Amino acid sequence: MSIASAKEMLVEATKGKYAVGAFNVTSLIQLEAVVEAAVEKKAPVIIQTSVKPSKFLRPDVFVAIYRTLASQAPVPVCLHLDHCTEVAYCKTCADAGYTNIMIDASKLPFEENIRQTKEIVDYCHAKGGISTEGELGTVSGVEDQIKVTEDEAQLANPKQSIEFVERTGLDLFAPAIGTAHGVYKTKNPKVHFERLEEIHRLLNGKGVRVPLVVHGGTGLPPEYIERLIAVGGSKFNVSTELKYTLIDSTFDYITQHREEYDPGKIDVAAKDATRAAIMHWMDMLRSPGKA
Numbered sequence: 001m002s003i004a005s006a007k008e009m010l011v012e013a014t015k016g017k018y019a020v021g022a023f024n025v026t027s028l029i030q031l032e033a034v035v036e037a038a039v040e041k042k043a044p045v046i047i048q049t050s051v052k053p054s055k056f057l058r059p060d061v062f063v064a065i066y067r068t069l070a071s072q073a074p075v076p077v078c079l080h081l082d083h084c085t086e087v088a089y090c091k092t093c094a095d096a097g098y099t100n101i102m103i104d105a106s107k108l109p110f111e112e113n114i115r116q117t118k119e120i121v122d123y124c125h126a127k128g129g130i131s132t133e134g135e136l137g138t139v140s141g142v143e144d145q146i147k148v149t150e151d152e153a154q155l156a157n158p159k160q161s162i163e164f165v166e167r168t169g170l171d172l173f174a175p176a177i178g179t180a181h182g183v184y185k186t187k188n189p190k191v192h193f194e195r196l197e198e199i200h201r202l203l204n205g206k207g208v209r210v211p212l213v214v215h216g217g218t219g220l221p222p223e224y225i226e227r228l229i230a231v232g233g234s235k236f237n238v239s240t241e242l243k244y245t246l247i248d249s250t251f252d253y254i255t256q257h258r259e260e261y262d263p264g265k266i267d268v269a270a271k272d273a274t275r276a277a278i279m280h281w282m283d284m285l286r287s288p289g290k291a
């Protein structure tokens with residue numbers, strides 16, 4: 001238990017038709033909230049950091065906090081580096097003790113994406129015990145979501161997806177299927193479920209080999225989440241919602257207690273709100289009780 005491999009965790013989730021939440025954090029308060037939520041829900045969980053907060057707090061500091069919290073938790077917890085476009089920094093985080101690394105070379109031409117992704121896969125596998133995630137197609141920001149989902153060329157092509165996974169040896173695959181980062185501007189964002197289903201069938205039809213990742217979890221309607229799990233989604237990334245939760249809960253607390261100068265109480269308010277948001281996600285993903 002505690003410090004875990006994402007690949008094994010997500011193979012289990014795919015087989016069991018549930019998904020694992022991957023929650024982006026920037027601070028100790030959020031790290032603690034993720035682990036506390038996982039313990040309370042008896043759910044496997046992935047903590048992830050994007051590159052900027054990882055550099056700001058430093059990877060060795062993140063890893064030290066992660067290991068301390070995870071080793072005391074009776075549930076499996078991973079530490080994942082999200083959307084890293086720098087090969088060298090992927091290696092730095094693998095060396096520091098991240099358990100999963102996402103190399104995001106999806107903006108580069110196909111062959112270069114393969115080359116960089118394979119370099120990180122080989123590096124992480126040689127170190128042992130580190131899973132890797134790669135991306136094909138464009139997971140846009142919401143500003144571009146409509147444009148991207150209507151442009152076939154920016155979605156992951158199923159045949160190319162298989163080639164990408166086979167030539168890189170990737171552990172987890174994030175195909176662009178029309179989900180987006182940020183807050184969706186429409187109630188019904190256009191998500192290509194059948195595209196994910198086809199990729200899932202081609203990759204995992206004869207036994208789960210490469211679990212699939214859904215980016216842009218924030219704001220997806222619950223019925224979309226259910227359908228995405230049914231067609232193979234096993235890791236859901238949630239970032240924007242936790243940023244809003246942290247900032248709104250902090251702002252609300254300070255506004256209501258303007259004369260009080262007790263940072264510890266602000267931390268408690270922010271952590272409570274974050275833990276509640278994460279537990280709600282775990283319920284939607286059906287991961288409670290799966291640890």
Ligand SMILES: [Zn+2]
Nearest residue numbers: 139215216237
């Ligand atoms: Zn993402």
